[in-house]
Amino acid sequence: MLVKPHRDDAKLIVYYLGRIMWVVAGAALIPIIVAIVEGEWQPFGWFLTMSGTAAFLGAATDRLKPPQKQVMRWGDGMVVVALTWLVVPLIGAIPFFLSGHFSDILDALFESMSGFTATGLSVMSDIDHNPTSITIWRQTTQFLGGQGIVLAALSVFAGGGLLALYHAEARDERVFPSVRSTARFIWLVSLWHGVIGVTVLWLIGYFRLGFEPGRALLHAYAIFVGAFDTGGFSPMSTSLAYYRSFPYELVTMWLMLAGTLSFGAHYHLWRGPRNILRNLETKTMAASVILGTTILFIGLARTDIFVDTPSVVRRGFLHLLSAHTSTGFATVTGSDLASWGGLAFAAIATAMALGGMGSSTSGGVKALRVGLTIKVIVNTVKETLLPEHSVIRPRYYQNGNRQLSPRLAQSVLVVSLLFVALYLFGTVVGLVYGFPLQDAMFESVSAAGTVGLSVGVTNPAMPIGLQITYLLLMWASRLEFIALFSLAGFALATVIGE
């Protein structure tokens, strides 16, 4: 029997949603300041509208403040996060819609959802001629989404139930005793990479590419955010190909790699013990990157598209890394990517499906789950080969020796299977709309793995049904299902619960 949620639970959920609205209202100050500096008065009005809407919603929910002793339950935390990832993209879509770069509100919402989920698929027309403040906001959605909107709220507001919110946002690692201090360490790591990354990209942009200082800074910020938050939005429609610069690509590769590291791995690199090479997650990630890139190289070598070894390494590794870290940057067009042939195509699609490390900004199944799934398979085979009464106690190393319990194995397999189901669902919808199997599968994995590489299926003229499907795939994937199921359960209990 489902129990109808108490009125206080609903009030608590709305109250926390309101807190998060204040974060959105505050984040809007970034494009507002840029609009003032650049004298873009029309966009200034669009961002003021967005900020005002978010602030109004935040203020309207202030009076629902729960009593001090009321602590948020896990289920309620999940519902808050699931709703946050629907409401925030909706508010964030306001300036996109008003900008006139989208034909309807669905296109604007798609772009916003793609940004906040750090996917990078785009339906924006005329990207190259955006006002600077719109470009900054488009990039900042990835920063907010990648860092975690809820995490941002945790850094600012204190209160009960923070742990529930933290875990609900698909982060299962805490490197400090309190969630707040963990959140602050995550910001420290991001700030450190931001300062170094933006400075180096600015230097390359200014001295090597001949950009003006302001333009070099805009591109440096945009590419840093796109790479470190594994979003993949670029200020130019040609993505990284626009720069035609190996040093720029090299720095971007470093940032993508850093962005895909779990924050636990960042912590161990930063504060020690520095033995992350022993971790199952690190080993799995390294093995799949090397194996995937080798397969991609073989595929490229068979097509004769790139004649020399440096070109194969430069193009092949960048795209494999971009796919594996779920970033989505590219140096070739979608149609060129499609012409790379079946083997190279399959390597990229598989990398997108596997994704990066857990508790990072990347999507996909995630390296630790992949490693554990392989361990479960190996142990199952062992069990069938060994004598009947043999007992196997599977173990793995991940920041210490751990046992692979049946409960953990089940949870890993369930989430991995749900990801596969998501990839297949999107593929089937693509096929229904008449796209070839290869294109439908690639684009579906790209959306559901929150990657953003495209072979051209995603465009301003794409079918509405497919667009809504990809939108839902991005949302479900970012939440890693559990928060989604909690929301569905909450809605069902509200309707039929007793």
Add this chain to the structure above:
Amino acid sequence: MTEPARRRSRISTDISGGVFHLVAEIGALLALLVILGAIAWLVTTLI
């Protein structure tokens, strides 16, 4: 240790940790590039 001394020590740990962190990440990227370069050379030579 007094509070200002503790803070200075923490900042110093943070800076050295941050530098090590950076070197480790860039080192890992360069190591990957070398390994993959060798593989790419082998693949393009053999196929």
